[in-house]
Amino acid sequence: MTVSAQDVRAAAPKNAPEDVIDFVVRIAELAKPEDVYFADGSQEEWDRLTSEMVESGMFTRLNPEKRPNSFLARSLPSDVARVESRTYICSEKEEDAGPTNNWYDPTEMKKILMEKFDGAMKGRTLYVIPFSMGPVGGPISQLGIELTDSPYVVCNMRIMTRMGTEALDLMAKGQTWVPAVHSVGAPLEPGQEDTAWPCNDEKYITHFPETNEIWSYGSGYGGNALLGKKCYALRIASTMAKRDGWMAEHMLILRLTDENTGKQYHVTAAFPSACGKTNLAMLQPTIPGYKVETVGDDIAWMRPGPDGRLYAINPEAGFFGVAPGTSYDTNPMAMDTMRENSIFTNVALTDDGDVWWEGIDGPTPDHLIDWHGNDWTPESGEKAAHPNARFTTPAAQCPIICPDWEAPQGVPIDAILFGGRRATNVPLVAEQYDPAHGVFIGASVASEVTAAATDVTAGALRHDPFAMLPFCGYHMADYWQHWLDMQEELGENFPKVYQVNWFRKDDEGNWLWPGFGENSRVLDWVVRRASGQVDAIDGITGRYPKFEDFNIDGLKGFDKETWDKLFFVDPEAWDKEAAETEEYFKQFGDKLPAAIKDELAKLRERIAEA
């Protein structure tokens, strides 16, 4: 028995507009689900769906004494992270996808998808998820509908987005919305037992920029299935933003308050994975007089405000962070945030029904159940939690969530940081010379790959411009041009760009900078610089702080000698960096903005003059 148009109409809430109902009917006719359900984001719905998933084996309820209203899910080794090789931008013109995306002809891809989705939801429920990215009704927020056959996705989307009928109300008033369709690609024949993690070996994560559509098939996990996140909030949103004059960025947003003056500054930062973005978003300053509050840890949508400044919102309502390495030592605020009402995926389970992962505080237990669901001991020789294990937790639970994190108009941005993991060459902090240099800094971001990535040797340099390499929904060089255009539009009001690097080492391989809470010293200089309180010294890669202007009070063992190593820029090494960057830019051909080419030439001039 499959769902009919009448069933859809009967299940739809009164405020569901005709175009939404038509969308659901069309997909139901294609995917042939056994049932249809319109999610409303209520507590009753969460309780029912989580209990059903405990029943089906997809969820393990964690010990309510330890972690109330929280659950553990285990995926399959074949479904543990974003699948970049199966992620496609299906723009009408191949050129518009650019050399850093996988392009597929939209008509051909639709043929494949129609075949894959035909009957894909058999025996399953089609869940309709109306949601808002950003505070409902805000001027920067956008709406979406995700259709999915995964209750895991429904519960995660309830945490990560503003899910429910309020979004439908706005759609009923004619506000546009992004259509997203997801299936785990595992139809159930009558009487067939479901598995704890249904998915399909054949995966397609596809985006259609001209129609704002997202179609995802075969994966139940993270960035592939929670379509409000990377698929919408970055890949589709970046193309919408280019068209409509705003910005969708892979950036954290934080508020820094100078408690002496009460002045508030807002900083966004883009770092490639494994460079400490969530830690910075929830920084605990070590220098007195500053307070950090979190607005967002991963994505920023930014628009010019009525006063001409750039305003940012966090379009998400939760954090979907990497669990391993997170502890009260590295990020106490993240640990406190996930104390309850959270979903954990691919972490280990302790004997007393709580979560565990490599790097969490305390001694390693003698026994755990690992992310495969097997018995584990420290002698197992394998990791108990998957390196990409995730927590999904409500941002509102973060003890330092900014009081204005849901301000519909966003917060005004004072500075933009670009960082990466660089053991050599890159100073602790450098300010742009001018806006185009700021875009060049973002475009030339490269980061050393950590051992966790198995397909390259640790330490190899990977370019990840603006930390958007896997997430820009169109030609990367056109995206850089869009930044230049936005800078031109905002003029003096566009925030300055700063390059930061927490990871520099000395010749013996020792860290030169302690990082973590001490990074507040860099933020301190950045905001004093951005507000014209201190000078800067011209250098090869940008403008650097004067030693005497930088707060090193209480920084044990840090002296002028260490400082000089942190800011040493070797012209020869940078000659090679410039050549490497020029090589990387070649793939963009004549789409590379002239202003970026000029910045490379200016860098070379500064190297030659050094």
Ligand SMILES: O=C(O)CSc1cccnc1C(=O)O
């Ligand atoms: O592995 C996944 O599906 C998640 S990828 C992700 C999730 C949250 C925040 N950032 C990322 C990322 O890869 O940048």
Ligand SMILES: [Mn+2]
């Ligand atoms: Mn991210």
